[in-house]
Amino acid sequence: MSAILRADDISVSLGARRIVERARVKLRRGELAVLIGPNGAGKTTLIRALAGLLPAQGRIALEDKPLSHFDPRERARRIAYLPQGNTFHWPMTVAAVVALGRYPHGDPFASPTEEDKTAVCDALAATATTPFSERPVTALSGGERARVALARALATRAPVLLADEPIVSLDARHQLVVMNVLRDTARKGAAVLAVLHDLALAARFADHVLLMQDGQIVTQGEVKDVLTETRIAQVFGVAAQMTETGGARVPLPYRAL
Amino acid sequence: MVGPAGLSPRAAIAALFSGDGAAGIVVRDIRLPRTLLAALIGATLGLSGAALQGLLRNPLAEPALFGAPQAAAAAASFVIAFGFVPATSLAAPIAGIAGALLSVGGLVVVAGARASLTVILLAGLALASFAGAATALILNVAPNPFIALEVAFWLLGSLEDRSIEHLLIAAPFLVASWILLAMTARAFRALTLGEDAAASLGVDLVRTRLLVVTGVALGVGAAVAVAGSIGFIGLVAPHLVRRHVGSDPARVMLPAALAGTALLLAADIAVRSVPSANELKVGVVTALIGVPVFLTMIFGEKRLEESAA
Numbered sequence: 001m002s003a004i005l006r007a008d009d010i011s012v013s014l015g016a017r018r019i020v021e022r023a024r025v026k027l028r029r030g031e032l033a034v035l036i037g038p039n040g041a042g043k044t045t046l047i048r049a050l051a052g053l054l055p056a057q058g059r060i061a062l063e064d065k066p067l068s069h070f071d072p073r074e075r076a077r078r079i080a081y082l083p084q085g086n087t088f089h090w091p092m093t094v095a096a097v098v099a100l101g102r103y104p105h106g107d108p109f110a111s112p113t114e115e116d117k118t119a120v121c122d123a124l125a126a127t128a129t130t131p132f133s134e135r136p137v138t139a140l141s142g143g144e145r146a147r148v149a150l151a152r153a154l155a156t157r158a159p160v161l162l163a164d165e166p167i168v169s170l171d172a173r174h175q176l177v178v179m180n181v182l183r184d185t186a187r188k189g190a191a192v193l194a195v196l197h198d199l200a201l202a203a204r205f206a207d208h209v210l211l212m213q214d215g216q217i218v219t220q221g222e223v224k225d226v227l228t229e230t231r232i233a234q235v236f237g238v239a240a241q242m243t244e245t246g247g248a249r250v251p252l253p254y255r256a257l
Numbered sequence: 258m259v260g261p262a263g264l265s266p267r268a269a270i271a272a273l274f275s276g277d278g279a280a281g282i283v284v285r286d287i288r289l290p291r292t293l294l295a296a297l298i299g300a301t302l303g304l305s306g307a308a309l310q311g312l313l314r315n316p317l318a319e320p321a322l323f324g325a326p327q328a329a330a331a332a333a334s335f336v337i338a339f340g341f342v343p344a345t346s347l348a349a350p351i352a353g354i355a356g357a358l359l360s361v362g363g364l365v366v367v368a369g370a371r372a373s374l375t376v377i378l379l380a381g382l383a384l385a386s387f388a389g390a391a392t393a394l395i396l397n398v399a400p401n402p403f404i405a406l407e408v409a410f411w412l413l414g415s416l417e418d419r420s421i422e423h424l425l426i427a428a429p430f431l432v433a434s435w436i437l438l439a440m441t442a443r444a445f446r447a448l449t450l451g452e453d454a455a456a457s458l459g460v461d462l463v464r465t466r467l468l469v470v471t472g473v474a475l476g477v478g479a480a481v482a483v484a485g486s487i488g489f490i491g492l493v494a495p496h497l498v499r500r501h502v503g504s505d506p507a508r509v510m511l512p513a514a515l516a517g518t519a520l521l522l523a524a525d526i527a528v529r530s531v532p533s534a535n536e537l538k539v540g541v542v543t544a545l546i547g548v549p550v551f552l553t554m555i556f557g558e559k560r561l562e563e564s565a566a
Contacts, residue, residue, distance in 0.1 A: 051457050076459035087451035089314035090504040096446075103447050104459040136504070152450065156458075 010058035019045040021215040027191035037212030051081040076104035080158035086149040091136035101155025123155040142169040163194040301476035303517020306491025308438040311445030311506035319492035324360040324384030329481035331391040332356030338399040354478030414485035414540015423483040434476030445506035489547020
């Protein structure tokens, strides 16, 4: 199947520094892609460029049209972006925050449509945040806030979801909950790209893995071809042991090299 | 429509509609423009405060903390002190708007996209001090000491003796500022997620910043040009309404404008009712009440941050 969002040899510079170097990315509907790499590899910069938030050299195409040709709202209806950090500046209710996911769909003066309401309800349910939908978001724990942030991105119902470290502050159970949500979102037809640090979860959930180091995607493909002991040692500088977990070969880093 | 001349409410209302006699002059030519100006300027200040708070995602933002009224005052004093233009010409509001535009625009540039509250407050303090020094310099070297004195009093912020001409000069700018600021309300809601997420939702950050800076400059510049600097309404009005309408920064805007109107009308009625030889300046009153409220809010914020940590 052809890619809904594809980047051909894109490079991104911040100031004078080249952060991403000739990266090639293809995101397909129905597929959960995972971007991994050490700190400072350029993962966030790449994902922001794919979201259209940073200017990039090279070609980024959304639905086979150049990304820069979309006006911001048209782009926002197609690409949902979940930034790192789960920032909420005002103590708005969880429901109001999640409803922001409908922002690109709405007419500024119209009240929410039935579709808006269903999308918000579904996003709350998928992330198990319905029970505190009326609470101020600033009063929640870190893990709850992370799920609310994800719910906000899901509520857009965009065909592309770009999530930057969506499980970073979550406990073990909620990491799995969120990974399942991302996989379900892909199964329902979206193209999902998530930045992860957890090699084991990447191996268990990814349909496609992109391994990034020093601004370049050093290798990409299926989990079994990318997440090998050799590659992991080269890129992360750790020795990893491969174990069988849930039917997948999962790397378990145990020693810094 | 209250004032030192002893008129019963019924007499005042009768005079407003008939315009007859001394009571007619008091109500129609003295009290009516003053009340309308207070209402319009109060709304503008409340709305400007709510908009700056929405843009910077901080409940402590307010035009005066960014030196907007101070810069407007400096520019307007320059025109009045050196240009010998009467205070009712268009030169003063236009100079005021230019001054406010420079200061708010300068602050947004200096403080940048992701500035912390500390940077914003320090940059605002620097701009306000600079504008204050510029005003002092203008008064210092003003060619005519009487004009200098007049300007100094006008700077304190007052609605005393404002005519219908003042109202007609300021009103178009104030209304234009409302329109610009109202256009940005929805973007503030998305900005609660931070600038990156807001941009990913389709918010045009450059346009939003430009609208807020221009809107605040138009409103505050014109308000300062006719009424001097009246501080802290923009800080207190959104704060008061947030308790009742919640923290949604778009939903705060209209109530903040109404609360600004109520606050400035109340302050102006208070200065008119306090018996004294020289009428108290309303800008002095709002600052005397506003600064303690501001400090209380800072301590409230600090507690919140500590409890969140």
